Amino acid sequence: MDLLANLGLGFATALTPVNIAYCFVGTLLGTLIGVLPGIGPTATIAMLLPITLSLSPVTALIMLAGIYYGAQYGGSTTAILVNLPGESSSAVTAIDGYQMARQGRAGTALATAALGSFFAGTVATLVVAIFAPPLTAIALQFGPAEYFALMMLGLITAVALAHGSILKALAMVTLGLLLGLVGTDIYTGAPRFTLGYPELADGLNFVAVAVGVFGIAEILRNLENEHEREVVAQEVRGLLPSGEDLRRMVAPILRGTALGSILGVLPGGGHILASFASYTIEKRISKTPERFGHGAIEGVAAPESANNAAAQTSFIPMLTLGIPSNPVMALMIGAMIIQGITPGPNVVTDEPALFWGIIVSMWVGNLLLVILNLPLIGLWVRLLKVPYYVLFPAILAFSAIGIYSINSNTFDLFAVAVFGLLGYVLLKFECEPAPLLLGFVLGPMLEEHLRRAMIISRGDATVFFTRPLSAALLAIAVLVLIVVLLPNVARKREQVFQEEDA
Secondary structure, three states: OOOHHHHHHHHHOOHHHHHHHHHHHHHHHHHHHHOOOOOOHHHHHHHHHHHHHHOOOHHHOOOOOHHHHHHHHHHHHHHHOOOOOOHHHHHHHHHHHHHHHHOOHHHHHHHHHHHHHHHHHHHHHHHHHHHHHHHHHHHHHOHOOOOOOOHHHHHHHHHHOOOOOOOHHHHHHHHHHHHHHHHEEOOOOOOEOOOOHHOOOOOOOOOHHHHHHHHHHHHHHHOOEEEEOOOOOOOOOOOOOOOHHHHHHHHHHHHHHHHHHHOOOOOOOOOHHHHHHHHHHHHHHHOOHHOOOOOOOOHHHHHHHHHHOOOOOOHHHHHHHHHOOHHEEEHHHHHHHHHHOOOOOOOOHHHHHHHHHHHHHHHHHHHHHHHHOOOOOHHHHHHHOOOHHHHHHHHHHHHHHHHHHHHHHHHHHHHHHHHHHHHHHHHHOOOHHHHHHHHHHEEEEHHHHHHHHHHHHOOOOOOOHOOHHHHHHHHHHHHHHHHHHHHHHHHHHHEEEEEEEE
16 A cells, blocks of 8 residues: 555656656657767766756656666667667667668567567566665665675676776776765865865866766767768658567567566666677577577567666666666766755655655656657657767757856866866776766765764774674675686676677
């Protein structure tokens, strides 16, 4: 009964005209940036954070959430029509989706992606609604030692799932943690790493770091790699799958949904891992594996269901523990902090309308995406022909205006430029910026819980190992790091990422 009452509160919150309108804006914008390769939800949400200051917390988070899972939908459109995934999690969809488009079945491939995504999103939303409250109740029993151990586990798992070198991912997490230390010491009030700039007394501007490392760096990278995009299907017809298509897609959608719902809670990139794992499973259990790579509808249904289910369940750690499972969730936590809300298990009791409103808005958003995506395919096809160098000046200007509007401080604009250059350099050295942002967000919280635990234990560091839950979480973190460094696992990991890049 409590679940029904809570869902009722969620529907009452999500179905207000203003929240429906911003959910529509978020899903539409998410689809748009998913369709346009190279921008991505992380950069977009980072650039839109300043706008959220003028909105209520629940409306702002509903819009940002819509951008995230809307991008998963939009990414499949370019993967199928152009063989160029708008989102990294759509890379697997391109393998068979593009072949279906070349065979004149683009409409069927797009409809499969949309239907699989809607079903997976609906189921995953129910998973979030059912499992988030119990996890919140458990999290309320956590002390400083448990939170420290949990954050360490999150950072180590993010390193394990990060793209490329483990050593580089560790370096990025460490750099993020160091950047998080800039500002005033929370216990002594002494300035740290401010370099004499009073503007840094409150720490680095989260939005400036996010926009620079993701937004500006992505603009520079995409300008460097700009090339013509050839659209296979100028007009998309035959959106309704046949009976045989429906029969082939049902089981893969169910399996992809289940796998994505589980893997979505993993830190780092659960939605990417889910799409690749679901495709691998379908190929291995298929009686005709030779069809994969040549237009198998299962190769579209499974990964699209998996990555959309994972996108929804990635909200669970953020909503229940205040721990981001990926860079987008880190930005969502940043949006909550900007709005004056402390992320963590208390959100469900202190802000029930926000908590349940976000959950229900996911279902509303998924419904809007199905209604939007299929009729607007013609528009997306035309947008794919727009050169990126035409788009980037508007994106850059929009970002600068948004950053300046937060504090009316030109220092923040210089910070964006510096972090944009840093992000570009990191990309050139094949250092993924996602672990950096996770470290930057978690750094201050990690320090606070570490120092609080040490104060309570009167300087006894064994408190992290004598408390059973804390010790278990730290043991898992060490185990994850050891496993990922094993030669066989490291080789397999490199092969997976090479397949993803291909």
